[in-house]
Every structure is written in C-alpha cells, then in structure tokens.
Amino acid sequence: MANIQDINVISVLGAGKIGSAIIKAVKENCKDVEVIATGRREETLRNAEQLGAKATRDNDEAVKEGKLVILSVKPQHFPIVVKQVGKDRWKGKIVVSVMAGVKLKTLESVLEGAEVYRAMTNVNAMVKKASTAVATNNGKNKDAVENLLKLLGTVYWVPEEFIDVWTALIGSxxxxxxxxxxxxxxxxxxxxxxxxxxxxxxxxxxxxxxxxxxxxxxxxxxxxxxxxxxxxxxxxxxxxxxxxxxxxxxxxxxxxxYKRSIEIGNEIDKEIRRALGLQ
Ligand SMILES: NC(=O)c1ccc[n+]([C@@H]2O[C@H](COP(=O)([O-])OP(=O)(O)OC[C@H]3O[C@@H](n4cnc5c(N)ncnc54)[C@H](OP(=O)(O)O)[C@@H]3O)[C@@H](O)[C@H]2O)c1
The missing domain is CATH 1.10.3730.10 (ProC C-terminal domain-like)
Incomplete structure (x- = not known):
C-alpha cells in the first residue's frame, strides 16, 4: 500500500489541535478519503465536522471503520480510549500514535494485532510546516504512513531512541x-x-x-x-x-x-501500563 488514497477510511481518535490539523490536511489533499473523528465535547465534534470529517463520540466504531487509525488524544486519556475499544478491533489496523511519551512496546502490547507507528510532530503541523519523526518496529506500510504525515510537513524515519531528543529539539x-x-x-x-x-x-x-x-x-x-x-x-x-x-x-x-522528555515518557508509560494492567 504505497498511497493514502488506497486507504478509504482514516479514523482520528481525539480531534484536538493535532488531530484537527491531520483531518484538515487529509480532507484538503485526499478528497476521496473518508475521515472519522472522535472527541468528547460538542465543540470538538462540530469543529471536526466543519473540517469535513464524520464526527462521533464512539471510539469503538471509529476503530472498526478505519483502515488507518491516528491516536491523537493526550497520553493520560489513552487508557480510557483503550477501554472504550473492543480488544479485537485493532487487528490488521495501521495505527499511528502522535501521543508524547507512549512507547512502541506499550502500543504493541495493548493494540493487539495492529501495525504500530510512533510519531512525534510539532505545533507547526497547523500550517503544514511540521517536522515529524516516526518510528516503527515492524511496520509494513511505511509509504502510506509517510505520505499521510507528509501532509503536515517534513517526515523523518528515526529509531525510537531518538524520539526524546526530537521532543526536546522539535516538539519544544x-x-x-x-x-x-x-x-x-x-x-x-x-x-x-x-x-x-x-x-x-x-x-x-x-x-x-x-x-x-x-x-x-x-x-x-x-x-x-x-x-x-x-x-x-x-x-x-x-x-x-x-x-x-x-x-x-x-x-x-x-x-x-531532553532529560525531562525521558522522565515524562517513563512516568506516562508507567502510568499507562499500570492503568491497563500490563507488566
Ligand atoms: N500540540 C502539540 O504541539 C503537540 C506536539 C507533539 C505531540 N503532541 C501530542 O499530540 C496529542 C494531542 O495533542 P493536542 O495538543 O492536539 O491535544 P488536544 O488539543 O487536547 O486534543 C486532544 C483531543 O482528544 C480528545 N479526547 C480526549 N479523550 C477522548 C476520548 N476518550 N475519546 C475521544 N476523544 C478524546 C479531546 O476531546 P475534547 O476536547 O472533546 O475532550 C481533545 O480534542 C497528545 O498526545 C500530545 O502529546 C502534541
């Protein structure tokens, strides 16, 4: 799968600042791709609709429908999202997390059977000038993921160990x-x-x-x-x-x-693993 046009439905879980930038970029560049966006507040849902997405509070349905799923909630809300989505829904999905601090290992153990990518972008995504680093352990659809993230700006494939310094230099x-x-x-x-x-x-x-x-x-x-x-x-x-x-x-x-990013990442990851009952 080389192109995001081949992905009929993209689901964005958490249509906040970064999620909205992704919805906007997809709808402007790939008109035939359907975007399903989730949020909790009415305002979030209305904003996503205005950007051209189908908006819902139902994360389970969004994951079911999406071929590619973006995780763009705040990291502390990730365990809730996981609990809202059926365990077997993730199988075969391409999942791109833009959440700060949540490690590939954690994503892989929670999202059973999904092909997982961890990206770190920055606020410049709002004007399509982001510099996004992306890491994966065994992703097979790197072209599609790269094409998607390129809608936000420049994309760099990096080993996961560089994500913390990326957060310091590029995120901040x-x-x-x-x-x-x-x-x-x-x-x-x-x-x-x-x-x-x-x-x-x-x-x-x-x-x-x-x-x-x-x-x-x-x-x-x-x-x-x-x-x-x-x-x-x-x-x-x-x-x-x-x-x-x-x-x-x-x-x-x-x-x-950089040091603070490592600290926060470890805290977030520990908290998520505790909340989800992982070792
Ligand atoms: N902003 C940046 O510059 C930046 C840079 C790099 C990485 N990131 C990462 O990107 C992610 C999003 O950041 P952001 O700045 O876009 O945050 P944000 O504006 O707060 O967006 C998060 C969205 O998630 C939604 N949400 C929360 N719980 C939900 C649930 N259970 N189901 C569905 N939606 C839910 C919220 O909806 P409601 O508002 O309706 O509650 C909110 O719109 C974070 O993980 C952050 O670490 C952000």
Missing part, C-alpha cells in the same frame, strides 16, 4: 524559537523601533535564514562569518552573545528538555 523547538524571536524584537524596541515592524521583520529574517542555510547546505558558521565584517556591528553583538553564554545556554536548554 517552536517555543524556544518564539522566545528568541521575542527577545530580538524587544532589543529592537529598546533601540527605538516600533514593535510590530521589528516583529514582522525578524520573522522574515528567521524564514530567510532558514532558506539560505538550506540552499547553502554548509555549516551555519559560514553564513555567520560572511555577515561578520571586521570591526562591524555583527561582531559587537556576537561578543555580547559569547560573554553571556548564549550558545551554551541554548545547548543546555535542549539537553534539559
């Missing part, structure tokens, strides 16, 4: 970059530029620098050195960054988030 990445953008904007405001102007301009710089770095395909330092005129403005700014330890602070930021 938009927050770290947003903080840096805000700081740079405030610096311009301190120097007299109106906030709106500074903000929009630095967003352009972020986007443009990413495009330039991708086009160059060389180390980012090469662009830094090119911009750094002797005795110019950039070197003065770089000296402050160096003196304040900005680079090592950012490195430690990722390391701290």
């Amino acid at each position: 990445g938009p927050a770290f970059l947003a903080e840096i953008i805000d700081a740079l904007t405030m610096g311009a405001v301190a120097s007299g530029m109106p906030r709106e102007l500074a903000y929009n301009a630095i967003l352009d710089v972020m986007e443009g620098t990413a495009v330039l770095l991708k086009a160059r395909n060389s180390h980012p330092i090469s662009v830094r050195d090119e911009v750094t005129t002797p005795a110019g403005t950039t070197i003065r700014g770089l000296m402050v960054m160096e003196a304040r330890g900005v680079k090592s602070a950012l490195m430690e930021t990722i390391e701290a988030a």
